[in-house]
Amino acid sequence: MLPYEALEAEARARLPEAVFDYYAGGSGEESTLADNTAAWGRLRLRPRVLRDVSSVNTGTELLGARLASPVLVAPTAFHSLAHPEAERATARGTREAGSLLVLSSRASRRVEDVAAEAGPWWLQVYVFKDRGLTRALVRRAVAAGARALVLTGDTPVVGRKRRDRGDSALGLPEEDFLANLEGLTRRELAEQAPDVTFADIDWLRELSGLPVLVKGVLRADDARACLHHGAAGLIVSNHGGRQLDGAVATAEALPEVVEAVDGRVPVLVDGGVRTGRDVLRALALGARAVLLGRPVLWGLATGGAEGVRRVLDGLREDTARTLALAGVPDVSSVGADLVARTLWR
Ligand SMILES: Cc1cc2nc3c(=O)[nH]c(=O)nc-3n(C[C@H](O)[C@H](O)[C@H](O)COP(=O)(O)O)c2cc1C
Numbered sequence: 001m002l003p004y005e006a007l008e009a010e011a012r013a014r015l016p017e018a019v020f021d022y023y024a025g026g027s028g029e030e031s032t033l034a035d036n037t038a039a040w041g042r043l044r045l046r047p048r049v050l051r052d053v054s055s056v057n058t059g060t061e062l063l064g065a066r067l068a069s070p071v072l073v074a075p076t077a078f079h080s081l082a083h084p085e086a087e088r089a090t091a092r093g094t095r096e097a098g099s100l101l102v103l104s105s106r107a108s109r110r111v112e113d114v115a116a117e118a119g120p121w122w123l124q125v126y127v128f129k130d131r132g133l134t135r136a137l138v139r140r141a142v143a144a145g146a147r148a149l150v151l152t153g154d155t156p157v158v159g160r161k162r163r164d165r166g167d168s169a170l171g172l173p174e175e176d177f178l179a180n181l182e183g184l185t186r187r188e189l190a191e192q193a194p195d196v197t198f199a200d201i202d203w204l205r206e207l208s209g210l211p212v213l214v215k216g217v218l219r220a221d222d223a224r225a226c227l228h229h230g231a232a233g234l235i236v237s238n239h240g241g242r243q244l245d246g247a248v249a250t251a252e253a254l255p256e257v258v259e260a261v262d263g264r265v266p267v268l269v270d271g272g273v274r275t276g277r278d279v280l281r282a283l284a285l286g287a288r289a290v291l292l293g294r295p296v297l298w299g300l301a302t303g304g305a306e307g308v309r310r311v312l313d314g315l316r317e318d319t320a321r322t323l324a325l326a327g328v329p330d331v332s333s334v335g336a337d338l339v340a341r342t343l344w345r
């Protein structure tokens with residue numbers, strides 16, 4: 001079994017079935033979920049030979065943050081389903097690994113408590129129907145030291161997951177569901193705003209004074225519109241195959257977005273990144289960094305903060321070995337020549 005498969009199997013054995021299915025599952029027929037991993041695997045590599053790789057540097061700088069590798073933690077909801085220390089453990093493991101946490105608006109612990117354990121972190125923003133809830137959360141995140149906001153653009157409504165057994169099967173306590181929605185006592189009021197638009201990028205930037213990245217971009221025209229509204233970075237993502245099923249795999253969408261952005265802001269990518277080879281493929285297609293969703297949840301479920309650290313350290317080591325095998329001594333010198341584009345169609 002590959003290390004990722006073994007980790008997932010261990011998490012599956014530990015978690016209640018409904019929780020595992022909530023984390024692992026995708027929407028619709030799960031075709032995008034399957035495609036994400038498969039699409040990275042289809043990209044063939046073109047290693048360089050006879051380069052001195054006696055020292056390989058995976059260190060990366062991203063919007064002012066120094067990171068041990070170009071791998072970040074993607075925002076995922078409700079970590080208390082995986083571990084009693086929840087997002088506090090995720091934050092600690094991420095910091096110990098020298099990575100950056102993107103904290104979900106749907107975190108099950110208060111942002112202030114998570115921030116106390118975190119290294120550099122960004123807040124993922126869902127715009128709620130009641131924009132006052134979003135405003136209050138953003139203000140708290142700024143006060144607690146968030147360095148950027150990540151507006152998720154692909155979730156005006158929540159995708160229907162085929163393995164969903166309903167909220168009650170998850171057993172998520174009400175206070176965990178509402179952890180960051182101040183004063184809210186009923187779940188219904190925490191609905192996504194279906195009228196979220198590009199103008200909300202401007203709103204969030206003015207409200208917070210922080211750089212705003214947009215997550216969920218899969219097209220060149222949307223990428224250009226985000227830049228027009230002052231986005232400081234883009235994340236090519238299909239939400240791990242949990243929103244519009246049938247949406248293009250992120251490895252396929254990335255080149256189009258990179259081309260449209262033309263180096264003006266960093267482009268990141270997530271979805272099905274599991275190995276150092278996948279990290280190399282993403283960088284070769286022009287991404288500055290990748291984000292990990294489910295692998296971090298499996299690390300948390302199997303080992304708390306230490307489990308999260310192990311997952312991130314493991315991927316950093318795999319990335320370093322991959323770079324050495326590809327003849328690349330420094331992540332910053334990964335270029336488009338590393339992938340065979342003729343086979344990629
Ligand atoms: C259980 C789960 C919860 C998620 N919750 C959020 C969320 O609250 N906000 C968000 O922007 N994305 C959310 N995502 C999407 C991730 O940020 C990310 O795009 C995706 O998981 C990356 O794919 P991967 O899991 O294959 O690595 C969630 C994904 C999962 C699996």
Ligand SMILES: CC(C)CC(=O)C(=O)O
Pocket residue numbers: 077106155158239242
């Ligand atoms: C509460 C949901 C909107 C969280 C999420 O983004 C997801 O489960 O994919």
